[in-house]
Amino acid sequence: MRWARIQIEHKISHGIVEEDQICLVEGGIFDKIDLTGQKVPIKNAKFLTPIEPKTFYAAGLNYAEHVIEQALANNREPNIPDEPHIGYRANNALIAHNESIIKPSDSSEEFQYEGELVAIIGKEAKNISEDEALDFVFGYTIGNDVSERKWQRDDRTMWRAKNTDTFKPMGPWIETDVNLDKLVTTVRLNNIETISFPTNSMIFGVARFISAMSRYLTLVPGDMIWMGTEGHSKNMKVGDICEIEINEIGTLRNPIILGN
């Protein structure tokens, strides 16, 4: 089942995606819901991020080639993590499907996409084994972990490299039924494919992260975990359109515009 969150005039509604329409419901994704009978064509919908997350977790370095590529770019020895250490991103940076990524006027040309699987937590999770961890996932969506690499190298934290407003496109919706092993992440810049990789070829998978995290912290419904990206990313320029597709989920599409 696919869950979207859309805006109709000044009202926020949840809906279930069926073919080319969104069937609106009363209530949110963690509530008991009723169909309203109202339907909105996908092509007319103003999408919102499918949730407003509680805590925004990010795996960071979680695919082997990306770890090596980032180490080379930073003139360091590649260091494949031996434990799943989670990181953080911030809600201010979130935008929805079709919204514009704003490239700050003082950012460098190393302004790059990162196509990522996003796991949405559906049930409170504390001290969960790896075997049972996926039962605590409500569903999956797509994230673009937009990164300014010069700031990422130079700043003490990744606050503006990763969390400048609009740097975290997410959506278009949450898919509750996926086969993780069959997912493929494909990134296209201006309709030209730049990378395609098996989504689940992570160093540490979703279950391993949830289990490890829940040893020390309580995950709650509405938390989300961005699972990292693979390989080398290309630069995005003002005027480009970046699309990230994960089969079985959908395609997240965002244009790049100039900020001030």
Add this chain to the structure above:
Amino acid sequence: MRWARIQIEHKISHGIVEEDQICLVEGGIFDKIDLTGQKVPIKNAKFLTPIEPKTFYAAGLNYAEHVIEQALANNREPNIPDEPHIGYRANNALIAHNESIIKPSDSSEEFQYEGELVAIIGKEAKNISEDEALDFVFGYTIGNDVSERKWQRDDRTMWRAKNTDTFKPMGPWIETDVNLDKLVTTVRLNNIETISFPTNSMIFGVARFISAMSRYLTLVPGDMIWMGTEGHSKNMKVGDICEIEINEIGTLRNPIILGN
């Protein structure tokens, strides 16, 4: 004015602290409010964190002696930051005044407090000058940035060193009227003072951080910024009681108990 958030049976109420009582109100701190006439003695109140923050920002290394002390502990050259780079903490770790800090059974003896001033944002802030920045602060409270130093050294991120459940006591309330230059932060472990420092002797003050952050990101009401701590922290043991006082605000008190 002092704003508290307390729990009465299963209900969450906001209130204004007057002497030894909390005068309950209808509505929250950013709403138009009405006094209910109901009063709760402070000594009987079950405090909650004074807000549930939107984004939990933390300045990290922001006092000179603490920067030097942490560098020595990590066998590095001290590196005083030349720009205010903000970091992040996570809401799962928050607990209120009087609640227990749970020391995990596998944590090391380097389990330490950090007494911090916390600024609560009251108005949306984007591209704000340093001169006007403090107008966007609703008020101030006290935070204890509990840290497990071995994990802080060894892990790739600070997730469990800083954000294990209960590692972020905060409160007891928000004080809206303070003179930053007159504040003194004092930490006591089992009633013995371990450090006292001028709160505003930061490398970058509240106004500088808000101005710098708002160049790239939008601060919203309910965001909070933990401003860092000074000097060397002592270890806390199970059974200890840690108090952090900032004159003009109050005292945040939390016992340490053993986890599993």
